[in-house]
Amino acid sequence: MAGLKWAVSGADPWLSDHGDLGRVFLVGVSAGGNIVHNMAISVGASGLPGVEPAHVEAVIQLHPSFSGEQRMGAEDEAFWRANNNRWAIIFPGACGGVEDPRINPTAAGAPSLTKMAGQRLLVCTASEDPRALRAQAYCDAVRASGWSGEAEWFESEGEGHGFFVLNPGSPRAAALMDRVIAFLAGH
Numbered sequence: 001m002a003g004l005k006w007a008v009s010g011a012d013p014w015l016s017d018h019g020d021l022g023r024v025f026l027v028g029v030s031a032g033g034n035i036v037h038n039m040a041i042s043v044g045a046s047g048l049p050g051v052e053p054a055h056v057e058a059v060i061q062l063h064p065s066f067s068g069e070q071r072m073g074a075e076d077e078a079f080w081r082a083n084n085n086r087w088a089i090i091f092p093g094a095c096g097g098v099e100d101p102r103i104n105p106t107a108a109g110a111p112s113l114t115k116m117a118g119q120r121l122l123v124c125t126a127s128e129d130p131r132a133l134r135a136q137a138y139c140d141a142v143r144a145s146g147w148s149g150e151a152e153w154f155e156s157e158g159e160g161h162g163f164f165v166l167n168p169g170s171p172r173a174a175a176l177m178d179r180v181i182a183f184l185a186g187h
Contacts, residue, residue, distance in 0.1 A: 008054035033064025044117035113145035126159035
């Protein structure tokens with residue numbers, strides 16, 4: 001949160017001159033998608049004290065990397081085990097392991113999704129990403145939560161996790177970026 005508070009505090013002259021604090025977007029890729037979810041929940045619950053008029057307009061999650069103690073539907077067992085082991089190494093202090101709300105935002109005891117800051121959410125994934133089931137479940141949970149915003153889903157067919165980083169010039173990466181740009185523009 002310190003980084004977000006600094007970014008909207010006016011401390012950086014370029015951001016102050018060129019940014020619009022009334023239209024802050026939180027964007028994260030892979031585990032960064034988890035981070036921006038947690039930032040949006042924190043800002044939604046407590047605001048951005050001392051940095052008004054900063055306002056989170058929307059959240060964009062590109063291929064978020066949520067996990068959970070139980071496998072979901074057709075989730076590949078080998079991937080699920082490897083992903084949970086990865087989280088145990090990355091975040092050994094997670095309260096409840098992969099049921100920590102920072103890893104599984106729909107876990108029992110997780111903060112209400114209705115508290116999420118912003119009025120729009122875009123969750124993007126790829127059809128060949130084994131994390132896609134959890135990203136879809138998250139998007140569906142936000143929609144069903146009573147959150148006052150609008151949640152959108154975008155899936156890149158035939159691609160895997162983070163494909164746009166490895167192949168940014170591909171037609172599907174361009175289609176994903178076009179969707180993100182349209183979302184940023186409010187369409």
